[in-house]
Amino acid sequence: MTPVAVLIVVPTTGGPLVVRSLKARPGLPASAAFAQGDYRPLPWSGDYARLAAPGGPLSSLAGATAAHELRLSGSFDAGRSWEVPVCLAHGLLARGHRLVAEPGEADLLLWATGAVDLDLAVLPGDYALLDKIERSRALLDAAPQTPRAVLLPEGPERAAAVSALQALGAPGALNLLPATNVAAALSALTAGGAAEARSAIPASRLRRGPALAAGALALGLAGVALGTVYARPPIAEAPVTAAAGPEPRTGGTAPRTGPSTAAVRAGSSPVAAAPLVRVDELVAPARSSCRRVAFGADPPERRPVPEEADGRLRPTRLAPDLCGLAFRPAAPGGRIEVGPELRTASLPPSALSDGAQAYFLREGARQNLVYAVQAVPEAGAARRLTHALERP
Template sequence: MSGTAILVVIPTTRGPLCLRGLSPRPGLPAPAAFADGDYRPLPWSADYARLCAPGGPVARLGAEAGAPHELRLSGSFDAGRSWEVPVCLAHGLAARGHRFVAEPVQADLILWATGAVDRDLAVLPGDYALLDKIERSRTLLAEVPEVPLAVLLPEGPERAPAEAAFLSLARAETPQILPAGHVPAAVEALTGPKGADRPDPRRHWRRVALPAGAAAAAGLVGLAGFMALAGRQAPVIKSASDPAAVAVSAEPVRTAETDPPSPSASEKPIAEKTAAEKPAAIRVEELRAPPGSSCRRVAFGADPPERRAVAPEGAERLAPTRLVPELCGLAIAAAPGLRLEIGPELRAAALPPVRLADGAQGFYLREGGRHNLVYAVHALPEAKARPEAGAAPPGERLVHALTR
């Protein structure tokens, strides 16, 4: 093994993170992930431990890959699973003798990858906001255009334009497009005869800077070494498609569903007007991705969600909400002096709630939580607090369904 120096880039919609280190730690009770310079495990470290547990996905990459490791990143992120593919690739490369560097200028190869995996290390298709992540990675990649670049792009709505965007970058070598279906196949593509095992030695020579005093003494040796190294053939990094045949396309236009026009005030029933004028103890709104965006971008804070109130359907029931692709989650708020109790059905299907700008609780649906469910929400009086005058009586309960 050549011990190729690899910079692993973990792109996010807030900018790229870099893998700082992946070190075996036999003394650790379980694998753990940390931010550089911090001793506290990252919030998603438990998920990393499950990924690397004995018999888990990473163990399929080899015995050393599944041993307890300490993962160090340049930063962290709040939610999502797109870190899984680059981290699994790093484990596979480390098990084959490769090493990782922290800066682009130190790298023999830059690996840019995103996506989630299943138990068998298959890469899950999905909307990973690829074009946005590429745009936010441009500055980092432009620092070293001469360093070979390998990318893994999961299947999804932006894969084709994302591949075209990478192939259009001004780089010394055409980026290598890795197999996107299975992590072991991508590792094999990187470590095969034309992968990361054969870095370009001439690029190493260009980076070596001899001290001025040693330059004369090393002149003859350096010249001979340069001639020997220059005689070796540089690696050929192939793409999955011919860049000449790929035209750079703009981000695909997404068509948003158009809601039917709401009835005018004169058309609304008298009972509905009366209910609207009465202060509500509970307010439930849909959180939707705006046109041209996605729920992944909304969940990561790249775009603000569109909020649409859920209409009442009865005294204690709300109109069902359709699980359309642009539905990202729900915002639930209580009147002043009241607190909320959310049913376990919604809490199990959503990420941990976040506090929105207006004080409402935001429940963003998990990738595996988009299924039919019915939950209840209660508004109860806060301890040592009384509802403001005019607020609905405490103890109000609403039932709401999410349906396909």
């Protein structure tokens, strides 16, 4: 199939963003998402790292690949419905197509939104489709002759969103992609024999290259309606910090929370002051695995790590079901700083339902280590703890 130039737009409540580039970066420790011109990964970059990790959900589309660098034209702080357009971007790139950053360069405008599960099924939900479509109007008007295809998840606004997109006008019929899973949408875009795919690109658009074969792409515009909150610190900076406060997660099962640990005290007496940081072991539940936990298929069990002595937590055994550790400030306004020894051995941090930062251990980094975690309250002195991970 002749490569097609594809523009993928990520609309948000603040206006549409554009996927400016997606490229392999073997030098990165994990895939990461950035705003254009910024060296700091976006707050949800940790989720993107797990999505694109070797053996992760995206490997079913593109196979085992090196780490990737994803760049958007701007930034947003929260959400999950970037997942469908980003998955489609990976799938299109793996099939030899090009991503472009300007409407005038595009043979294809791809408009897609939604969160995915472990198997890349598109999750139904309320994605504020009408709001995102309205905010995309100016961008759509900038490329009135570029055909479009759309993926809209099932939800309360889907029918109205289809009508709204049709009213904006585009050459030919609006190409609606299957909203069941990412693989089905890619097949509709790239599979040979689909009449709408063969006829979607007008001849005037094909002057950039040879005419498409029978397996040409159906054309469209991609966008994202932001859903749940995933607040995450930049992984490129040290130390990593986690702010206090709840970070609700939707579109999946929230982790079960248990009692947290009083890990830092104001003095050696256990009743001297309230704790400053709570530390939990994240353990795979029965009949599950750390891989399923890390990719959000199953919630982890959380086991509090007690303070063994002043300034030192009880060592944690590197048992096969130990998936990682979670940290949360005990007081509003506080933050946590985690040492580089644990960060190097872990995937980029992700937020749990109560605002704790989860560090899931890399499969190849399960070795003895000692790291420090520091609780920094909004007011008062910071306290430092050490914690050892030990082989059984």
